[in-house]
Amino acid sequence: MELGVLLWMVLTLMGSTTAQHDQYSGAVDWLSRYGYLPRPDPRTSKLLTKEGIENAIRVMQRFGGVQETGVLDSATLKLMSTPRCSLPDIIGSEDMMKRRRRRKRYALSGLKWHKTDLTWSVHSYPSPSTSPGLHNNLVDNILTYAFKAWSNAAPLRFNQVARGSRAEGDIRVSFSQLLHNDGYPFDGRGGTLAHAFFPFTGDLAGDTHFDDDEVWSYGGGSSSTDLFTVAVHEFGHALGLSHSSSDPSIMRPYYQGPVGDIINFELALDDRLAIQQLYGVKDDNQ
Template identity: 30%
Template sequence: EFLIALSNFQHANGIAITGVLDRDTMLIMTQLRCGVPDLTINPNATTTTPEPSTLSENEKKLAKMQNPNQNDTDIVQTSVLLQRIILNSRRERRQRTKRSTLFQMYSTRSGWGLAFPGRTITWRLVGELLWPSSNNQFMTSNEVWFTVKLAFRMWSEILPRNFLEDTVSPVSEVDILLGFGTNRHNRCPVPFTTQGQFIQEYAHAWPLPQAEIHFNDRQPYTRSSSNYPISLLKVAIHEIGHTLGLPHSDDRMSIMNPYYKPIQGSKDTDELRTSDRNSIQNIYGSCELPFDVAFDWVRRERAEDGVYRWKYNSYFFRRQWYWLYENRHHRPRYGDPKLTAHHWLGIMQINDQHRKIDGIVHVRELNSPEGPTFFFKGDIFLEYDNDRSRAKIRDSAGNRYPRRIKDGFPGVPYPIDTVFYKADERIIYFFKNNLVYKFHWPSKRVVDVKTVSTTFPGWGGAAPLPSNIDSAYYSYTSQAYFFFKGAYFWKMAGNQERYLNRRIRIPNNSVGPRRRTSSTWRDICDVGETELVM
């Protein structure tokens, strides 16, 4: 059994499988790590055959917390400690029966398969566990609270779930409890212990139905992610992953790898990698957000060599916040969404009466990125100064912004559903309910009004574009036009579609079949109101 366990340990940690307790294996074993075991959680593992047991499946999962006094490769499942864990879990479950019913079993490849079904997951730093004690010289209680809150927000940025601190409800009704302890802490049957002068375990977590996180208060936690002390943010992200249903990962760069790494990858940051995102979304699904505007912001910026160059970024707006989408990484920027009022100066106010942006259009020339950028809200519009990164006060004729849509774009109804510009036609397309208004930019007048389905027919058997769309968008990355409604998008046929289907006639402005937005633009997720302002 020892040889099998040692080989499994070496395989899980990317070490040469020798079956010998060599130097590389010992080095990994002595690293600071999470106290949750690695090999006994995954039902697909073939390490050992457990002895018959009368325990329930959930009790078996709860019984697999690690004893820090044991070797990392110890996979014996019938120890005295495990019996104590079982008895404690039964006692705790009787005290927290309401919370025990608030979980749902999912069949996933991740291993644990326990997930919170509700849209909002509550959490609390509990008072009966110290947070932190005087042992910690690097963080105040307020810094601990902020760091834990930030860790929850980072998970919220990639999940269709929000996290809410709950300091009012009975403790039995709070979803995730967190606290600090030393040695035998609170009622936890798994103590934090030391091995000589080295403290090996930084924390451990319990999955549902008893979702708890216990931080080792003897560790010198700090907010930063430097070599020393230990980043509480990195540890909290990892342990929250366990409460959400994730086991350990053998990917050394994953946040769910059990061993503490001061620097993750090539950057001194705490990140959720693609493997982490895929694993958690196998349990909870992907975000399926409708949004108000999709927009590529094109502007000139001065490079390090002093030369001005054109660049663009993709943005998605929803209500009063926005996401910068990093097309090369296929995800939003870390830390988004952000408040529109704080970063798009003059476009929205904190308590803006319009509550959202209806449409954004960049009226550019066919062979040049030059041209004005307009934002539409309700019955008004503004022009954005791309060089100064703020809304203009007046237009080129001296008219003061904001201006009425009826004055700047006569014949266009308001509020609009969305808008986009086709440079080859020099036409701005305004959408309102089931109608499309073609506004000729050089003559500043509406030249045609037709239904959406007539203007944007389907091709190749696809249905035409529906009415009441949310957003229209020209993507410089894809060199194509897209339309969004709810959780779906449609792509307008371009040169590529016409070349690949040259035996059939594809009408002008025609769209293909609808597809889920999350299949192309991933992880555009809401966060809770309290998390948004961090």
């Protein structure tokens, strides 16, 4: 009997240790994916240290607005499991990262469109089997109001390219699954929701991709994801904004739920200042 109890304790401890190792390993991958940790490189002796990982956790906690402990506590693990944008939170050098943390404000990618009249096009829509409540016209309307959130704050104009036209918009929208040839594969339902590429001269400039495995909806809900909220966030990237640690801000990397009335939605001050820093302040007559 005592031997059986001892064996049960050993096996339980081994299982717990394995689970903790898997959890820790998954967290390191997460921190690397979103810019908090450099990728280890044995060729240059750039290996991850315990102190480096703890510091990365602290930066992640500070950026995400949870208590800064440097350990993988329950609040941190919960935040790591929250659905979010695929793009990294930290872009640039460690010095730039420190300056952004001190300022506690919006972050710019350093890239912008050199025009204010932009076109957009939809190249694929949500699958009816996954998001049955979103017909194509409703998707177009939701995306139109998502663009309007930015044009209400800055002198920008967005025009949709007619569906079926051979012309492509400056900002190209699509709903894709898993690997879709852009370096940011989706991961099925939950996890990463969408991503967009900053303005630049490459082929992917402005491209905005939504994970078609998600259940997209108008208004969100307990088992679906609000398309409008995510679209406003991703279009911010397509216009040149990075992730923000400010609260409230639509550019926080984590899914924040539906905003309510999309017709009268207004950006938070942080987001208005960010887009105006890039494109100027909208004149009342515009």
